[in-house]
Amino acid sequence: MANPTARSFLQVAATEEVASPLRVVQIEGLAILKIIKHCKEFSPALVTGQLLGLDVGSVLEVTNCFPFPIREEDEENEAEGANYQLDMMKCLREVNVDNNTVGWYQSTLLGSFQTVELIETFMNYQENIRRCVCIIYDPSRSTQGVLALKALKLSDSFMDLYRNNNFTGEKLREKNLSWVDIFEEIPIKVSNSALISAFMTDLEGDAPVTQCDYDRLQLSTNPFMERNMDFLIECMDDLSMEQQKFQFYYRSLSRQQAQQQAWLQKRRAENASRKAAGEEPLPEEDPSNPVFKPVPEPSRLDSFLITNQIANYCNQINGVAGQNFSKLYLMKALHEN
């Protein structure tokens, strides 16, 4: 009796291991609206909330969500925050809402979300939920008719590395991990229940152009570009700071190597003279000597994140620039007619 059960457990474990990778995050319109509302209301303060839903094969369904109250810096409140979450989940379960955490959402300002905190939160979530995503929403871009919604997760190889806290150049090279591989973006799909679709159809008029389209055709994107540039420059400053750190490290490393060489030569000369005098040679290694103490290598995580951030800004700028070109040429053509 015991054996078959053991085997079936094993089988279960085996089948779980080959679980298909996450391909799509499917969000209900309700959850999107709730996220938008919460983020917008507190903008420009950054807010977070919990995502609820189901994990179905390669699709992660997000069917509901609830906001977290704005966190205060007290430790007391931290416990309260956890209680809030539990109470809320309990209450939602009573009315048949999917009671399964699948991740969290947070608002951002122009995509400046790649921080160490985000990774820490990810690791915390990952401990309890095997598959979780972070939905990032940027309320500042909605005035341009853009729905800046992104679903992210950490890549597996990065998580391994983070768990061992190993961000030396050597390890990274071994794993062949670069800054591109920290986050994985997952495509988002929006779905609605039949009832909501019916309702939307009933409400909507037959005008082909919505206000949203007009927003998208706005010519002035300078404020957006400007702020992107500001952030980009800030990031560049940060990056050069990081670079200085590395320079310092390499300089002290080379100084140390020179010192080691000098010490070694001295020791060899001494040994040679001792040999000539018929004495035992001294060992060529001396761990107690401060010269041989390894210099700690600064972590590359920060510079990775900054690089990610920069890449993000560059992409945004490029996107907006591309749109701008189209709009400008369109305008010119219109005026020539």
Next chain:
Amino acid sequence: MATQDSFLHLARPLGPAPVSAQFGTSPIDVKIQPQALFSILDHSLRRGKDQDRVIGTLLGTRSDDGTTINIENCYAVPHTETAEQVEVDMDYQKTMLALHLRANPKEVLVGWYATSSDLNTFSALIQNFYGQQGDGTFPHPAVHLTVSTEPGQAPESRTYISAPIGTTEERRADSCLFIPVPHEIKYGEAERSGLDLISTAKDREDRTASVVGDIEALERAIEHVVEMLERVQNYVSSVLDEEAEPSTALGQFLLNALSLAPKVEPADIERDFNNHIQDVLVVSYLANTIRTQIDLSNRLATAALTMGGGAADGNTGADGEKKEGGQRRSGRGGRGGRGGRDGNDRRQNGERNAEAAVEAA
């Protein structure tokens, strides 16, 4: 629809007791945010098998004079209903209200919803519960929102407030006069882009839609505008051909729209266009340069080890010029790194200039 029911239209009551003159007899105006409606519809889908309707609490904001109510949020409240009695989970309602207020301190209790258009005795009971003193909305009237979710029929929403009715205390507790009030469904600016996407999902078989990129969104917007222009053109030409009935109001409207086009000299346009396009070009060029640099440094960081030591050393000089190249290579950062920093500074200066150019534009 309203034709098959009959309502008793009265002046708006002054609440359960004539407390103050702070609200007059002006009608209440109710605005419903789409996300509250979505929640209600979602709740009605998740109701128990034996439940005909489900109820919940409406949260929102009230204007200072109390005449406009904005329903922004709602949550479900479990209740059981039999032929004889109704039971609403009061504890649940209280806990949930407290939880919601913690996350959204601005919102207040404004009323309740039910997912059926029927008004019965229990409705009156619940309505009195929500409108009572203490935990309820008193002295403001509680709003009752019904959303019909009958399959096969168009969804329909109605809003009511109530007046007390009945001569004795017991009668008053379980009866009230529902008075319909006008309401509209409104969405905020921030929700526009979200709703736009959600509504694209409604026409599709699988009821899903993907998030579109910026350029595709722009393309779609242009298509929509072209479609609109064509429609107007068709209308105008059919009026000219005397196929359609001309309308003065429409003509006036079109004229107004046309006169909105700014009068600018072509030379000015040309100049502004050139300036602007150059600004955008500079910025996009810089962004691309930076992007290339990062990619390059990334390559160097991961690929340097596969090269032999000698080859790598030989590269040091070149890396110095490649600005960021030295940054992440171990063992010999000094020269490459310094070159990188100078490069950075130079580039930042370039950016600042570009910024100035953008600002000047």
